[in-house]
Amino acid sequence: MPQVAQPPQVRPYNGALRLTFQYEGSNVKLVSKQKVEMILPPTQALTGNENQTGFWFMLSNAQGTPVYRRALHNPIAYDREIFSNNPEHPSVQRVPVAQPKGTFILLVPDVQEAKTIQLFSHPLNPAGRGLAASEFARFDITSEPDKGEKK
Amino acid sequence: MGAGDGQVIGTTQIVDHGPASRKWNLVILSEGYRQAELAKFHSDCASFVSTMFATPPYDELWCGINVYRIDVASTDSGAKDPTACGGTGANPKTYFDGSFCNGGIQRALEVNNLAVHMVVNAQMPQAHMIMVIVNSNEYGGTGGDIATFSLATGASEIGLHEMGHTAFGFADEYEYYAGCGSGETGHDKYTGAEPAQPNVTADSNRATNKWRDLVSSATPMPTTINKDCSKCDPQGNPSSAETVGAYEGAYYNHCGAYRPQFNCRMRALNNPYCAICQRVIRQTLAPYMASWTWGTNTIGAGQTQRWWLSWGAYPGLEWVGVQPATPGAELDWDTPGMQQNADGSALYWITVRNNGSTAVQFHFRGNAL
Numbered sequence: 001m002p003q004v005a006q007p008p009q010v011r012p013y014n015g016a017l018r019l020t021f022q023y024e025g026s027n028v029k030l031v032s033k034q035k036v037e038m039i040l041p042p043t044q045a046l047t048g049n050e051n052q053t054g055f056w057f058m059l060s061n062a063q064g065t066p067v068y069r070r071a072l073h074n075p076i077a078y079d080r081e082i083f084s085n086n087p088e089h090p091s092v093q094r095v096p097v098a099q100p101k102g103t104f105i106l107l108v109p110d111v112q113e114a115k116t117i118q119l120f121s122h123p124l125n126p127a128g129r130g131l132a133a134s135e136f137a138r139f140d141i142t143s144e145p146d147k148g149e150k151k
Numbered sequence: 152m153g154a155g156d157g158q159v160i161g162t163t164q165i166v167d168h169g170p171a172s173r174k175w176n177l178v179i180l181s182e183g184y185r186q187a188e189l190a191k192f193h194s195d196c197a198s199f200v201s202t203m204f205a206t207p208p209y210d211e212l213w214c215g216i217n218v219y220r221i222d223v224a225s226t227d228s229g230a231k232d233p234t235a236c237g238g239t240g241a242n243p244k245t246y247f248d249g250s251f252c253n254g255g256i257q258r259a260l261e262v263n264n265l266a267v268h269m270v271v272n273a274q275m276p277q278a279h280m281i282m283v284i285v286n287s288n289e290y291g292g293t294g295g296d297i298a299t300f301s302l303a304t305g306a307s308e309i310g311l312h313e314m315g316h317t318a319f320g321f322a323d324e325y326e327y328y329a330g331c332g333s334g335e336t337g338h339d340k341y342t343g344a345e346p347a348q349p350n351v352t353a354d355s356n357r358a359t360n361k362w363r364d365l366v367s368s369a370t371p372m373p374t375t376i377n378k379d380c381s382k383c384d385p386q387g388n389p390s391s392a393e394t395v396g397a398y399e400g401a402y403y404n405h406c407g408a409y410r411p412q413f414n415c416r417m418r419a420l421n422n423p424y425c426a427i428c429q430r431v432i433r434q435t436l437a438p439y440m441a442s443w444t445w446g447t448n449t450i451g452a453g454q455t456q457r458w459w460l461s462w463g464a465y466p467g468l469e470w471v472g473v474q475p476a477t478p479g480a481e482l483d484w485d486t487p488g489m490q491q492n493a494d495g496s497a498l499y500w501i502t503v504r505n506n507g508s509t510a511v512q513f514h515f516r517g518n519a520l
Contacts (some may be wrong), residue, residue, distance in 0.1 A: 018276050020268055026430040039171040041435050051460045054322075054347030071347040073316035079297045082256055083420065085290045085305045091420040092312065092323070094403070095254055101267040104296040107279065122344075125425075126328070129403065130343020133465075 015110040016040050017141060019117070023076055024101045026124045028137040033145045040109050043068045051132050055121045057106055059114040059141075065118070068109055075104035078124050096126050117141050154266055157225035157246035158292035160189065162274045166200060166218035171277040174217040175439040177203075178271055178278040182249045182262055182299075183286035183382035186224035195284050195302060196220045202307050210427045215439030219275050223247070229286045230301070231258060238289075249285045253293070260291030262299050280318045282310050308420040310464050315417050315424065324410040324418035325399030331383035338378040341407030350417060350427045355397035355409050362411050362427050365395040373397040373409060388413035395426050447476065449512045450505045458515070460499045473503055473513045480511040 019139040020032040046066040055074040059067050078100045082093050122128045181192040203209050223463035227243030231250035234240040247262035262283050271278050282298045287435030292300030300306040315321040329335045345353050355373035374396030377384035384400045401410035415425035471487050473484050483504040490498050507510050
């Protein structure tokens with residue numbers, strides 16, 4: 001009797017969107033969208049992260065069903081990491097950034113069913129680390145950049 | 152100052168393991184190199200690549216990695232070095248406005264990351280990770296979306312630490328924010344939610360800890376306890392360096408958060424990545440390897456079985472075959488088959504024979520297309 005193998009738990013994605021965001025504080029703007037032929041890692045667990053802290057993004061379809069999720073180190077630099085080669089100092093430490101402002105990239109799979117990207121984070125300041133993450137920005141990735149909803 | 156202070160010369164692939172569309176692509180850009188100094192940048196790039204290649208687990212994953220160099224020539228050499236931080240006052244005209252003294256901290260060497268992204272988006276949009284090497288012998292660097300570091304001895308470690316954050320989503324494992332001797336407050340005990348990052352946790356329970364599969368039953372959980380949460384734990388490692396457990400002190404807190412090994416590159420520079428970080432790197436880069444594992448099953452002694460797999464797109468993968476996971480075991484298999492279904496999906500099958508006298512666990516292996 002033939003047996004059915006389990007579908008692979010790791011399914012990479014062929015084809016990606018390179019999304020460029022600019023931010024000032026927690027105000028984030030999607031400024032460019034570029035189709036790129038490249039492999040992206042498979043999705044991480046789509047559920048079970050509701051009470052976690054950190055940063056992640058989620059792609060959802062038109063019905064709001066999640067289709068892809070990746071947790072990342074927070075790309076919004078509300079503090080900066082400082083390094084040292086002086087043995088009298090820690091080799092790594094952090095200092096707060098007074099006015100976070102910058103640019104970051106997210107690579108997301110270019111899948112037909114994906115409609116929106118949602119960004120989740122704990123409050124965007126050093127003291128906010130440890131609080132449960134919540135959605136703080138959402139963009140329609142099927143529309144032209146710079147027209148997405150901002151919170 | 153900025154993009155008017157130089158020009159983008161072009162992109163060169165310096166580690167070539169295949170097309171960019173199939174590999175994990177690291178892109179390294181130059182900052183503060185005059186055109187006549189670009190040969191030095193090429194050498195500095197090669198030096199970093201050698202360091203990375205010698206760093207586990209990148210050594211074993213090397214076939215999945217491409218490296219590209221983007222030559223950007225600046226009008227002047229070096230980086231800004233403001234006197235406000237005790238610097239020399241140098242103020243060179245450079246393409247990415249590289250400068251020390253960001254936030255009033257001398258070692259905080261940063262570049263204009265918007266300008267970097269614009270160049271990468273135009274030159275090498277298949278980049279998974281971006282680094283900038285700044286032509287200065289003064290120690291410095293920083294992270295975030297782009298890893299930036301100078302040419303000073305040991306500064307390439309900054310690139311490896313930041314790659315852990317940016318490419319693999321690692322948290323910092325150090326147990327302080329500003330430093331153990333800084334007199335910092337508000338970092339005594341972590342009482343927050345479980346971090347989403349794979350290499351720190353608030354959960355030291357053996358039954359539920361997220362890296363429990365790598366914790367030996369002989370290892371106490373938690374493995375270390377900080378007896379004075381008002382400061383960093385001064386005790387040394389009570390275990391062997393490779394022991395995975397739950398070491399108290401991580402994620403900027405002296406207590407209440409745990410790291411998986413006593414030391415890791417994400418805790419302090421010049422250490423190897425811990426076992427958890429290495430596993431995540433392997434998992435993340437697996438799809439870029441020439442042959443990757445996508446499933447595991449077991450076949451009983453003397454059995455012949457056909458295994459089927461459906462895939463959402465055709466052709467989604469190509470078979471390589473099966474590989475026994477049991478040391479010394481052998482399996483036979485026939486030529487793998489595949490067909491396209493009417494809905495555009497694919498069906499794959501392979502017949503596996505175990506001629507031995509014991510059950511064999513094995514991996515299916517294939518190439519993602």
